[in-house]
Amino acid sequence: MHLTDHDRAMRDGAEGDAIAAAMDLLIRYGEGLGAEVLCDVRNVAGTSTQPTPAKTIIAKEHGWDKAFSVINLDSDADIAIPPMRVPTCQLQQGFNDEVLSISPYRSELVELQDGAESFASEKGINILATCTPYQVGNLPTRGEHVAWMESSAVIYANSVLGARTNCEGTASTGSAGLTGRIPCWGNHREETRRGTHLIESDVRVESFLDWGMLGYFAGDVVGEQRPVLSGQLARPTLTDLKHLGAAMATSGGVEMFHLPGVTPEARTIEEAFGDTVPATTVHYTAADRAHVYETLNDQGSSTDVDFVLLGCPHASVEQMAEIARLLDGRKLHPDTRLWVMAPRALRDVADRNGVTAAIRAAGGQVLTDSCPAMSRTAPEGTRVFATDSAKQAHYLPAILDIEAWFGTTRDCIEAALTGRWKGELR
Structure with missing residues (x-):
């Protein structure tokens, strides 16, 4: 050297x-x-x-x-x-x-x-x-x-x-x-930042759930390489991009993806690849979407949910506000706990806007600094948890020896309110 x-x-x-x-x-x-x-x-x-x-x-x-x-x-x-x-x-x-x-x-x-x-x-x-x-x-x-x-x-x-x-x-x-x-x-x-695989989505990717599932699919396909994403993709939000990347790094070892028009150095597909030739072009189909959902839900058998975990990666203020709206003054099921993980600085913002108070009024907790995967801890007696994070659905069952359900944020809040998992792919 x-x-x-x-x-x-x-x-x-x-x-x-x-x-x-x-x-x-x-x-x-x-x-x-x-x-x-x-x-x-x-x-x-x-x-x-x-x-x-x-x-x-x-x-x-x-x-x-x-x-x-x-x-x-x-x-x-x-x-x-x-x-x-x-x-x-x-x-x-x-x-x-x-x-x-x-x-x-x-x-x-x-x-x-x-x-x-x-x-x-x-x-x-x-x-x-x-x-x-x-x-x-x-x-x-x-x-x-x-x-x-x-x-x-x-x-x-x-x-x-x-x-x-x-x-x-x-x-x-x-x-x-x-x-x-x-x-x-x-x-x-x-030269080692250019795209390696083209992944064309044949299905519309617009919701928070679908960005996570596309990421999980892409990571599994490319391993440690650099996918270029194209096809029927809506304009992602910051929250969508957090979960897209987190899921991709979970199912594979991806450290960089190219989303033309979003990734700064990839205004177009051609710019994403530069002078390299794609190793392959893979289509993300409706069948693939269903398979990803089934894979992320193959670690649950009991529909009795005693723990709901949201905020992986840590939640934005907008995510916390959505959770508060979904709770809408209702109370959690007495046997179910809700933890929302967030940066401490953003919880302060949520505090000032009444968001954390609304979550706590329902019986939930907004916690900072860590998460159950990092700290290897969950509410006492947890057996079955639900999450809107592909990353946590992938990791936490093995870390804490518990069952997992994966779905939309709304599905998870309904599980927190009823104590039962009723989520399905729509």
């Missing part, structure tokens, strides 16, 4: 042991990927406060500098961690203490996270605590090199914002925050 003079100076310890450890990791990482150079980044989104068993032990016995060194720099050295060199934010993490009275989440995890947040804030890490940093002010510009974690955030950054990032990890983002450098490969390079 070719290093600049500044890279070599950081590696050799000119700026301290923590920077040297970070550069050592990035060089090893880049060489393993076959990257020839590092590139500048000025926007990092990672995790340094999420509670884990290893972090718990290290932090309690050796302090937070050591925990960051081991978990975020892959170094066992006892080194002091300096402030981040470039703007860095914390993505979703563990729950805060508001869930202690409504779930089996452990108080010691809340205490651990409080300590981690204090440490991270002192080091210049902005605690956004959401999987959708772009909803709360972190909006990189087109062509900007960034280092982001979280599959749904990465695909949104690449495909909707036109920024450039691979799906990074805890160690690479920790090192990038301290150095402002990341290996220049994959989505950072023009």
Whole structure:
């Protein structure tokens, strides 16, 4: 790997042991990927406060500098961690203490996270605590090199914002925050951002549900490649794009899609592919749509729903307002719990507009900072849950050993009100 003079100076310890450890990791990482150079980044989104068993032990016995060194720099050295060199934010993490009275989440995890947040804030890490940093002010510009974690955030950054990032990890983002450098490969390079497969939708894709199902279909088709979407597609909203990308990154390993007219560098299908030839053209048919719906609903047998989960990726203010309208002054079934996951900053907006009050009046909860998949917790006794998120329908049954139903937001609210799943594909 070719290093600049500044890279070599950081590696050799000119700026301290923590920077040297970070550069050592990035060089090893880049060489393993076959990257020839590092590139500048000025926007990092990672995790340094999420509670884990290893972090718990290290932090309690050796302090937070050591925990960051081991978990975020892959170094066992006892080194002091300096402030981040470039703007860095914390993505979703563990729950805060508001869930202690409504779930089996452990108080010691809340205490651990409080300590981690204090440490991270002192080091210049902005605690956004959401999987959708772009909803709360972190909006990189087109062509900007960034280092982001979280599959749904990465695909949104690449495909909707036109920024450039691979799906990074805890160690690479920790090192990038301290150095402002990341290996220049994959989505950072023009030639490896072009489309690989053309997916033509033969059915109208307009609803929130259908954007999620198209994403789930496309991810399954292309794996880790870059689909170009065309056909009978309505103009998507921010919410539609969140769920399209999240579903695509769930059923496959997609980090970038091209939606001509939406993706900044793909005004047309031809521009999306550039000088490459599509590996294949796949049609998304009515039969495919039905199959996706059946696949996402093949993990449920009991129609007695005791938990409804909305807000994956974290809900927008508009989504929370829709949930409040659907509840319309009614009360949840006494045996069913409703959790709506949202960024804390957007819950504040919803608070001011009376939206959260309406949800709580029905018996629901608007929770922040995390989700059941990240924190591995749900209301006590949960056996069957319903969701409008293809991502959560895919992951949560395995994580929590529960059954799942997938459908529209309206279907989910009806399940919360009646305690029964009655959703169907329309």
